[in-house]
Amino acid sequence: MELSAEQHQFAETIRTFCAQELGTLAQRDAVTAGGTLSNSPQVLARLAELGWLGVSLPEEYGGGGAGFVDECVFLEETSRGLAPITGYSTGLTAAQTYLKWGSELQKKTIVSNLAAGRLEAISLSEPGAGSDLGGVKVKSVRDGDEYVINGQKTWCSAAHVAEHLLVLTREDNSGTKHQGLTLLMVPTETPGLDIREIETMEPHTVNDVFFTDVRVPASNVVGEAKNAWKQLMRGLSVERVIIAAMSLGSAQRSLDDAIAYISEREQFGRKISSFQALRHRIADLATDVAFARSFVYDVAHRIDEGLEDSLAQESAMAKMRCTEIAKNTALEAMQMMGGYGYAREYGMEAQVRKSLAPPIYGGTNEIQREIIAKSLL
Numbered sequence: 001m002e003l004s005a006e007q008h009q010f011a012e013t014i015r016t017f018c019a020q021e022l023g024t025l026a027q028r029d030a031v032t033a034g035g036t037l038s039n040s041p042q043v044l045a046r047l048a049e050l051g052w053l054g055v056s057l058p059e060e061y062g063g064g065g066a067g068f069v070d071e072c073v074f075l076e077e078t079s080r081g082l083a084p085i086t087g088y089s090t091g092l093t094a095a096q097t098y099l100k101w102g103s104e105l106q107k108k109t110i111v112s113n114l115a116a117g118r119l120e121a122i123s124l125s126e127p128g129a130g131s132d133l134g135g136v137k138v139k140s141v142r143d144g145d146e147y148v149i150n151g152q153k154t155w156c157s158a159a160h161v162a163e164h165l166l167v168l169t170r171e172d173n174s175g176t177k178h179q180g181l182t183l184l185m186v187p188t189e190t191p192g193l194d195i196r197e198i199e200t201m202e203p204h205t206v207n208d209v210f211f212t213d214v215r216v217p218a219s220n221v222v223g224e225a226k227n228a229w230k231q232l233m234r235g236l237s238v239e240r241v242i243i244a245a246m247s248l249g250s251a252q253r254s255l256d257d258a259i260a261y262i263s264e265r266e267q268f269g270r271k272i273s274s275f276q277a278l279r280h281r282i283a284d285l286a287t288d289v290a291f292a293r294s295f296v297y298d299v300a301h302r303i304d305e306g307l308e309d310s311l312a313q314e315s316a317m318a319k320m321r322c323t324e325i326a327k328n329t330a331l332e333a334m335q336m337m338g339g340y341g342y343a344r345e346y347g348m349e350a351q352v353r354k355s356l357a358p359p360i361y362g363g364t365n366e367i368q369r370e371i372i373a374k375s376l377l
């Protein structure tokens with residue numbers, strides 16, 4: 001699938017923006033409090049001003065009205081350009097569920113929030129329910145015109161900076177583990193909600209979320225009560241391709257930086273880029289990235305054609321392979337940059353850290369392999 005001239009132009013414009021505004025470590029430090037924020041309000045505000053946030057979301061709710069391919073261009077290029085907006089992809093994922101199942105008010109709220117640079121979060125995982133999400137225990141009880149929520153969620157990206165959490169709760173225990181689940185839209189300012197950082201190898205990204213008698217109106221149910229599983233299972237292809245497109249951008253960045261570095265560095269009286277051991281690795285990595293790009297945009301294009309529900313295998317392949325390519329490219333780039341690859345100044349250590357979580361979240365890559373195998377065997 002070939003990008004249109006406008007899409008190439010969009011990619012080029014984002015690339016130039018990132019190079020000019022976020023091209024140096026000093027610039028990135030300035031908008032992330034010295035690298036301690038994974039979401040920069042300033043950068044989100046600038047991107048909103050430019051009209052690039054929510055580019056693929058429907059215009060009637062405040063989005064840009066373009067296609068998912070355009071969204072992938074945005075995700076790839078902002079990831080390549082090191083834009084500190086990690087929560088945007090989480091919001092975009094949440095938006096897919098709201099758009100399919102939410103009320104008109106929910107759709108308008110979420111889409112216009114994202115387009116304005118405000119973030120949204122999605123809270124499914126619990127301490128005892130990760131890959132096996134059907135094991136969720138956070139309880140919701142209908143009480144008149146309200147729901148009361150109690151329990152603990154974990155690993156919630158961007159909860160600390162989001163406007164709402166899209167929370168998977170158990171309303172009914174009487175059926176199978178995939179029955180009786182209800183999705184609720186919970187404003188993060190609601191009394192009884194306690195959001196606490198989980199310290200990881202990255203700047204503040206993920207959180208534990210504790211619910212103590214948290215009350216939301218019954219109109220905050222997203223879709224149909226007790227039917228969340230079916231709702232969540234639709235839309236997974238888009239989530240996987242969102243992660244794939246960001247990983248593609250990240251892999252491209254590691255490759256760009258490795259090429260730039262080895263083209264300058266001299267040892268033994270020559271550029272280290274003249275050593276075959278490094279040249280062949282660059283060739284392999286560039287091949288991986290080129291294959292990944294073709295595949296991701298092909299799947300994105302098919303999503304734009306309305307085939308989303310038949311892309312379980314392809315979207316799992318895209319998520320699994322692109323996240324692994326990004327991780328391998330960052331690790332290989334670090335090795336090719338020698339000691340400097342390990343230094344904060346050169347940026348590759350951040351690329352390595354950033355590449356380790358995507359094979360785990362959004363459904364681990366073991367689970368993606370199960371999905372692929374299931375489609376074949």
Ligand SMILES: Cc1cc2nc3c(=O)[nH]c(=O)nc-3n(C[C@H](O)[C@H](O)[C@H](O)COP(=O)(O)OP(=O)(O)OC[C@H]3O[C@@H](n4cnc5c(N)ncnc54)[C@H](O)[C@@H]3O)c2cc1C
Pocket residue numbers: 090122123124125129130131132154155156157158205206357360361362363364365366367370
């Ligand atoms: C940085 C980060 C951000 C995250 N953001 C969010 C978020 O915003 N919202 C949210 O709800 N969650 C989020 N998560 C949680 C993430 O989705 C889970 O970590 C993931 O689904 C795995 O669950 P777990 O950690 O409980 O691991 P487990 O499910 O316990 O898995 C442990 C290991 O066992 C393997 N395994 C488990 N079951 C199988 C199986 N059937 N076959 C083969 N292997 C298997 C897994 O692949 C893994 O290697 C995030 C996680 C991270 C690290």
